[in-house]
Structure formats: C-alpha cells, structure tokens
Amino acid sequence: MPRSKVGNAYPTLSAKPAQKTAWVLQLIEELDVIPSQYFKKLVNTDDIWEIRIQLGGNIFRILGFLDGEYLVILNHAFQKKTQKTPLNEIKIAENRKRDYFSRKQVT
Structure with missing residues (x-):
C-alpha cells in the first residue's frame, strides 16, 4: 500500500486530534491493507x-x-x-495536485 511522507502537517491541532492524526498516518504507512474507514479513494475526482x-x-x-x-x-x-x-475542498486538492506535478516537471 502507499507510503506517506509526513512532515509538519498538523501543527495547529490540539494534543488529542494531533495524536489521533499521527496514529492514522502511521496505520497508512505500516499496513498493507488499510481499512476504508481511515483511507479511501474519492469517486469522481482526479485520483484524490x-x-x-x-x-x-x-x-x-x-x-x-x-x-x-x-x-x-x-x-x-x-x-x-x-x-x-x-466539492470546493476536492477542487482545492485537485488544483494543488496539478500544481505539484507541473512544478515537478520543471525540476
């Protein structure tokens, strides 16, 4: 299963949400099959x-x-x-994905 690149992704969360976020990200990184309650592909999106x-x-x-x-x-x-x-949240993610890959092609 995909591996995550975890940086300072949740600096503004209080302790409990940050701890739960770190736990879920660790599941994604370590498990071969990730339960869909934690990680799923969104339908009708640009592979988000x-x-x-x-x-x-x-x-x-x-x-x-x-x-x-x-x-x-x-x-x-x-x-x-x-x-x-x-939908507006999905559009933000899709725009950032396009921006990421266009910048990656330049380097």
Missing part, C-alpha cells in the same frame, strides 16, 4: 484520496494524491461538517 480521522463528534479529513507507487502527498486538510466531502 481521503484520510479520515474521527475523534468524538469531530471529523477531520486530509486529502491527497499518489505520486508513483508508494508516496502519498497530503495536500489539504479540513474539519468535515457534512456527510459528503464538500
């Missing part, structure tokens, strides 16, 4: 993946994409307030 983090009544999402076979680039995070992932 959603990392799902639930803590009490709070639901956090981190959107990203694959670069090659193993690398997951996490490029957009938000607190989810509806059942469906908001």
Whole structure:
C-alpha cells in the first residue's frame, strides 16, 4: 500500500486530534491493507484520496494524491461538517495536485 511522507502537517491541532492524526498516518504507512474507514479513494475526482480521522463528534479529513507507487502527498486538510466531502475542498486538492506535478516537471 502507499507510503506517506509526513512532515509538519498538523501543527495547529490540539494534543488529542494531533495524536489521533499521527496514529492514522502511521496505520497508512505500516499496513498493507488499510481499512476504508481511515483511507479511501474519492469517486469522481482526479485520483484524490481521503484520510479520515474521527475523534468524538469531530471529523477531520486530509486529502491527497499518489505520486508513483508508494508516496502519498497530503495536500489539504479540513474539519468535515457534512456527510459528503464538500466539492470546493476536492477542487482545492485537485488544483494543488496539478500544481505539484507541473512544478515537478520543471525540476
């Protein structure tokens, strides 16, 4: 399964959400088969993946994409307030994906 590149992706979260986020990212990095409650491909998108983090009544999402076979680039995070992932959040992730690959071609 894809491997994550974890940087300082969640510096503004309080302790418990940051701890749960780190735990879910570790699952993604270590497991060969990741349960869809934590990681799934979003349908009708430009190959955008959603990392799902639930803590009490709070639901956090981190959107990203694959670069090659193993690398997951996490490029957009938000607190989810509806059942469906908001289209504007998906569009932000898709735009950042396009920007990432266009910059990568230049180097």
